[in-house]
Amino acid sequence: MASLTPALDDARHCPRCGAEPTKDPPRSLSCEHCGFVLFFNPKPVAAAIPRTPAGEIVLLRRGFDPGAGLWTFPGGFIDLGESAEEAARRETREEIGIDITLRRLVGVYSRSTDRVMLVVYEGLITEQPQPTDEAPTVDAFRVDALPWGELAFWSTAAALQDVMRP
Numbered sequence: 001m002a003s004l005t006p007a008l009d010d011a012r013h014c015p016r017c018g019a020e021p022t023k024d025p026p027r028s029l030s031c032e033h034c035g036f037v038l039f040f041n042p043k044p045v046a047a048a049i050p051r052t053p054a055g056e057i058v059l060l061r062r063g064f065d066p067g068a069g070l071w072t073f074p075g076g077f078i079d080l081g082e083s084a085e086e087a088a089r090r091e092t093r094e095e096i097g098i099d100i101t102l103r104r105l106v107g108v109y110s111r112s113t114d115r116v117m118l119v120v121y122e123g124l125i126t127e128q129p130q131p132t133d134e135a136p137t138v139d140a141f142r143v144d145a146l147p148w149g150e151l152a153f154w155s156t157a158a159a160l161q162d163v164m165r166p
Contacts, residue, residue: 004115005040042110042117046087047075048100049163050125052140057160058125059147060096060135067152073159074135075118084119092123096138097130107162109155120159 003009004026011029014021019033030037050058050073059071074095078087085102092100100123110117129138141147143164151157 004113008040042115044078044084045075045116045118046078046084046091047073047118047120047159048088048092048102048123049073049106049120049159050092050096050098050100050123050129051103052125056140056142057146057163058096058129058138058140060129060131060139061137062152063132063134063136070152071147071150072152072156073120075120078119085121088119088121088123092125095132095135097132098125098127100125106159109158111154118155118159120155120163122163 008023008025008029011021011023013019014031014034014036015038016036017031017034019031021029021031023029026040028037028039052058057073059073062068062070062072074088074092076087076091076094078084082090088102089100092098102121102123104122106120106122108117108119131138146160148157151160
């Protein structure tokens with residue numbers, strides 16, 4: 001299994017003073033010489049499950065790895081200075097070229113073996129999604145026709161199941 005913190009694995013010197021650090025994988029690196037501590041945390045990711053006015057769920061086929069060619073909804077890393085909601089809206093614009101009105105938080109998804117923590121919202125779209133390099137195929141699915149066997153991530157399936165709950 002791949003390391004959760006390859007940067008920590010490769011660290012040989014304190015980033016502040018250059019002394020040899022103490023490592024507590026996968027959690028932290030600390031330096032007894034200067035007192036510097038660096039914590040490693042999951043990267044926050046925000047996503048939106050777009051719904052059409054008719055209730056269809058819009059998914060995209062990923063243009064890049066991980067999961068190239070598989071279905072998911074728009075999402076990506078939250079930038080510093082950006083809220084999870086802002087990131088979900090930005091990623092929807094970047095990946096399928098339209099604005100989304102967020103309605104509700106669907107859930108937060110994480111596992112101890114993953115490097116990310118995913119925050120998923122449900123939202124309403126009123127425009128026609130457009131393909132992009134990140135999403136070369138975009139399609140709207142009735143709930144009973146979702147491509148369950150072709151989903152990109154475990155969290156995609158979990159969030160889709162949660163969004164369909166009353």
